[in-house]
Amino acid sequence: MKAAVLKSFGSPLAIENVPEPVLGTGEVIVDVVATRVLSYMNEVFDGTRNYALDLPIIPGPGGIGRVRAIGPDATKLVVGNWVFCDPTVRSRDDAVAPDIALQGLTAAGPGGMRLQQHFRHGSFAEQMRVPTENVKRIGTITSEEATQWCALGTLLVPYGGFLAANLQAGETVLVSGATGNFGSAAVSVALAMGAACVVAPGRNEAILADLVRRFGSRVKPIRLTGVEDDDRDSMKRAASGPIDCVFDIMPPSVSTNVVRAAVMTVRPYGRVVLMGGVGMAGGAGLDLPYPWIMRNCISIHGVWMYPPDAASRLIALVRAGLLRLDEYQATTFDLDHANAAVEHAAAHGGPFKLTVIRP
Structure with missing residues (x-):
């Protein structure tokens, strides 16, 4: 599959073919349709923000896509479901104080880095592997609407x-x-x-x-x-x-x-x-x-990020018409122009603006 890979800080993303993700128990493979580019991604990639990243890595926190494959522990998801991929990955062996990594972006502490070593690759790719609990159904949308649904990550x-x-x-x-x-x-x-x-x-x-x-x-x-x-x-x-x-x-x-x-x-x-x-x-x-x-x-x-059920609750606010995604104006790029997307996001950040890559 095609992906944008960060190989070293200060270097541009390399657009290349990489192996497709392999499904494991407790995981879902998603075909990425749209993913936002943070306005400060350039500062992450050049090392200014000193984010904890184990390189090389496919960056990209979260995204909108369709379920490609599911593991045996998924009972509600169906292949083809439109979903939001929540980038906040938590360790499963401590419900009180879980370690956290932001898939495709950064990690907190040694435990978070261990999470990142497995769920390291993000959404700047045609496919991504996501923990089952991080895949949130959003209901039926069109491919075009997926772009504005990327605003969920900001909201x-x-x-x-x-x-x-x-x-x-x-x-x-x-x-x-x-x-x-x-x-x-x-x-x-x-x-x-x-x-x-x-x-x-x-x-x-x-x-x-x-x-x-x-x-x-x-x-x-x-x-x-x-x-x-x-x-x-x-x-x-x-x-x-x-x-x-x-x-x-x-x-x-x-x-x-x-x-x-x-x-x-x-x-x-x-x-x-x-x-x-x-x-x-x-x-x-x-x-x-x-x-x-x-x-x-x-x-x-x-507060760092949000609780595990927040994405589903926020999706419900959108579906109820209480929170409008059409406030956001989006500029889109294909995966081949991921570096241009990063530059655009840095130059055109601000309220209700989205820069989106559509792999």
Whole structure:
């Protein structure tokens, strides 16, 4: 089969023929129809992000495809089913604290690297092998619709954060990083889950205005000034009431002052979700006042990805019409032009934009 292979950091993907994946027990083989290209994949491939990858590897986190072959432990899947391939692979021998690898992208710790050594190859290929539990049926779609269904991979990240925070319908949410790719997805997911109000701070006024245009008056845009106390007061005033949940998805380049200003808008007994990259590129970590956390009974959730059932639940939100995939505008490439797709994704990231490879 044809695949795009990363052989060394800093080198372009090699488009070549590789052996087809071999089915094992507890696994499914999927014919990949469409797979998204992350906006920062170029930084993964050149080593800037220092992701844990055992090279050579076929990259690509998740994708949309059709079931080609199933193992003996699959009782619901049928060959030909349209499915989402969830890239969050978990070890099966510790339900309390499983090791995790993101198939085709990275791994966490020695246990995650052991997972990657088996489920190493991702979706930049004509076929991929996936753990049975990571194959989620999405119902009948057309081949053309598979492109927009790739947005699931983006939307799942904030959905996992809101599930961890137990977001309830009618609550007020603040999304720190609302003008970014994952942040704008968080705005749409929070509204789909029934948030009464989403405070959306940012510096890009055009994107803030676009969020209001897309989702209406439940979005409360706030232009950040960089002055921590002033920004915190502005965010609080914009909310229709106390802020129940703060969701942070800021990238590594952002100052901790900006993150802290948002986090400390949350009400007493409120919840904070940290899913961003602050501190991952070095520099100071996030400093929060111990007395403020303790005396206000603040719950802080560090969340990496999402629980195993999140993809199926998010698919149900899409099927119910509560979450719209047609918000996303996609540019597609074939597998032969995978390197061009990576360049395009880096140059054209941002809210509601997809770069997709269709093998």
